[in-house]
Amino acid sequence: MVASPTVRVSVGGGGLEGWTRQLLERLPAPAGALAAVQERGRAALAALPVPSSRQEDWRFTDLSLLTDLEPAPAGAVAATAGDLPPSAPGVVRLLLDGRSDPLAGVTLPPGLSALNPAELVQALGHTLAATGCEQHWPVELNHAASEQVLALRVASRHSVTLELVSTAAAxxxxxxxxxxLEEKAELDLSQLVQARGAGLTSLVLEAHLARSARLHHGLVALGLPQAALLAHLALEQEPESAVTLVSATAGWGLARLEPRVRQVDGGANTTLRGLQLVDGRQIADTHSHVLFSGPEGELDQLHKAVADGAGRSVFNGAVRVPRAAQRTNAAQLSRSLLLSDRARIDTKPELEIVADDVKCAHGATVSCLQTDELFYLQSRGLAASQASDLLQRAFCEEVLRELPAAARSWGSFQAMLSAAGSGEDRP
Amino acid sequence: MIRPDAPVLLEIRDLHARVEAKAILKGVNLTIRAGEIHAVMGRNGSGKSTLSKVLAGHPSYTVTGGSVTYRGENLLELDPEIRARAGVFLGFQYPVEIPGVSNLEFLRVSTNARRVHRGEAELDTFEFEDLVRERLQVVQMDPAFLERSVNEGFSGGEKKRNEILQMALLEPLVAILDETDSGLDIDALRIVAGGVNHLATPDTATLLITHYQRLLDAITPDYVHVMAAGRILRTGGKELALELEQRGYDWVDAELAALEGADADRQPAEVA
Structure with a gap:
């Protein structure tokens, strides 16, 4: 199945190395609370091989788009919520621009507080290490360049709703x-990542859930054909905690999402929902990784993709069930809709099961719109295009409807579709 | 109701069609006038369902000869949705389940497509709710089904009721019901048949495709046609269905052999 490396051409590999070098030269000297992290990231970036199709984790994902982007930190752009509707009463919306303190002048709701410097030093990077991604190239890139970290604690037994909005330009x-999230804390987090220019958004999120905590995270990422997104979402769950992570991406020239979950002692509940739309020559890649480090953990994962134009969708769903994870109950389903004969879908479950008393189901389907469904709608007077839209929308809604409220309004099917179709082939 | 002076709604002439490489319809002739109820019977594989799908414009079927005229227009030139908007309705033998598409929204969009074609104003959500609640009574359907996805998880009987509900909303001029009775228990059959009778008017026509007399006990046909090997072999009144019920289809083989042996003069099923 794996082609010989000798016949594979490294697409943009040298170019990306050069791009990385230039970026390192143009980053300001390490400073601030993250100085040590920046130093670590820069050293790592200088040493790490850049991702290329020769590495199994990147074999389907061409990163050459990055070399079209300016290898420099984004200039100072005033963070604005743009034309978003205002947040609901009592809900805090934080604007992230990577430079200024998103908490400046903000009154946090009861139960939500910023970590102090000592806590930050202790906690930062813990979950990245626990989920085995601290040395990933996109994570080190983030380490190298991050000047700000938004570090928040949800106090025990408190329930908080939060919105995060970022807009990348060049x-x-x-x-x-x-x-x-402390014991029995609840966080409902809607996050919007959008692009307004040829830029790279590098997102690294770590979340630690104590016993019986709940996190509902909706990430809506609406891009442009000339923009890229590299995101690591690392989650650590103590027993009886519950995570619902819903991601919806559309329109990025390149989007790579890596949800990494570890149930540290099993016994937790993880729900993953992903939807990615590609059109034009866009690439969307989700590499998820769930590790059960104890018994009786549950995973319910659904990943959906719609590929049109000459778009490319990649899904790799790793589930690790070591011997300690008896009575794990995991179900993973990947469903893809192929709308064009130039589009391409690569989907792969990757289950590694050592425990013997487990339920692990997985499945993958790739299909076109069904002739019989289209005909049924047409036979009731719907035009072919209307019927096709309705079926696509129905396909996507299964994921979109699980977004938390604010994210639900940002990630409407129409918004997703217009982002996906926002540009033809990138220049 | 047979009225020789009623306008012809559908005129099928020497219709030939195939699916992939297989010829299925081999010269169907049928004239349907306003007010009439026609029943097409025949064995599995005789071409009954193909006829209904060809009339509705299913893309998997290719017309290779003949003509179909609907109210003076060449029906075969029209896209499936235009046929539907113009008043040709196909009730499916196996209604398609469409997860994620709300039944209510689907019904509203399709009703409005037909209304716009007729030069009527579209109904807004509230107006449509009123209409749909009224029409639900035709098939005694629980309003809860409106909130679900189209046909998803519906029982066989519920799916067929949903088909007749669509018919009640779209008010077709020609309703083609493909084995609407299949998979129905006696009560559901009575309700569905009652719906069809309720919707039949002097200005509309119904083409029932069925295997069983029991549907024709509930809906009295003006004409019964027997299909075999892709054509209409014999046409009669409602008594022909009773005869089929008693004699079965064995005689069809003899008649078909004779017909194909002669290889000439196919009897067109002229009904007017």
Whole structure:
């Protein structure tokens, strides 16, 4: 199945190395609370091989788009919520621009507080290490460039709703987030990542959920054909905690999402929902990784993709069930809709099961719109295009409807579709 | 109701069609006038369902000869949705389940497509709710089905009721019901048949495709046609269905052999 490396051409590999070098030269000297992290990231970036199709994790994902972007930190752009509707009463919306303190002048709701410097040093990077991604190239890139970290704690037994909004223009926009959910804390987090120019958004989120904590995170990422998104979402769950992570991406020339979950002692509940739309020559890639480090953990994962034009969708769903994870109950389903004969879908479950008393289901389907469904709608007077839209929307809604409220309004099917179709082939 | 002076709604002449490489319809002739109820019977594979799908414009079927005229227009030139908007309705033998598409929204969009074609104003959500609640009574359907996805998880009987509800909303001029009775218990059959009778008017026509007399006990046909090997072999009144019920289809083989042996003069099913 794996082609010989000798016949594979490294697409943009040298170019990306050069791009990375230039970026390192243009980053300001390490400073601030993250100085040590920046130093670590820069050293790592200088040493790490850049991702290329020769590495299994990147074999389907061409990163050459990055070399079209300016290898420099994003200039100072005033963070605005743009034309978003205002947040609901009592809900805090934080604007992230990678430079200024998103908490400046903000009154946080009861139960939500910023970590102090000592706590930050102790907690930052813990979940990245626990989920085995601290040395990933996109994470080190974020380390190298991040000047700000939004580090928040949700106090025990409190329930908080939060909105995060970022808009990338040219250059590199690093976003670093750290969330600590104490016992029985609940966080409903709607996050919008959008692009307004040829830039790279680098998102690294770490969340640690104590026993019986709940996180509902909706990430809506609406891009442009000339923009890229690299995102790591690392989650650590203590027993009886519950995570619902819903991501919806559309329109990025390149989007790579890596949800990484570890149930540290099993016994937790993880729900993953992903939807990615590609059109034109866009690439969307989700590499998820769920590790059960204890018994009786549950995973319910659904990943959906719609590929049109000459778009490319990649899904790789790793689930690790070691011997300690007896009575794990995991279900993973990948469903893809192929709308064009030039589009391409690569989807792969990757289950590694050592425990013997487990339920692990997985499935993958790739299909076109069904002739019989289209005909049924047409036979009731719907035009072919209307019927096709309705069926696509129905396909996507299964994921979109699970977004938390604010994200639900940002990630409407129409918004997704117009982002996906916002540009033809990138220049 | 047979009225020789009623306008012809559908005129099928020497219709030939195939699916992939297989010829299925081999010269169907049928004239349907306003007010009439026609029943097409025949064995599995005789071409009954193909006829209904060809009339509705299913893309998997290719017309290779003949003509179909609907109210003076060449029906075969029209896209499926235009046929539907113009008043040709196909009730499916196996209604398609469409997860994620709300039944109510689907019904509203399709009703409005037909209304616009007729030069009527579209109904807004509230107006449509009123209409749909009234029409639900035709098939005694629980309003809860409106909130669900189209046909998803519906029982066989519920799916067929949903088909007749669509018919009640779209008010077709020609309704083609493909084995609407299949998979129905006696009560559901009575309700569905009652709906069809309720919707039949002197200005509309119905083409029932069925295997069983029991549907024709509930809906009295003006004409019964027997299909075999892709054509209409014999046409009669409602008594022909009773005869089929008693004699079965064995005689069809003899008649078909004779017909194909002669290889000439196919009897067109002229009904007027």
């Amino acid at each position: 250059g590199l926009l690093p976003l670093r987030l750290l969330l600590i």
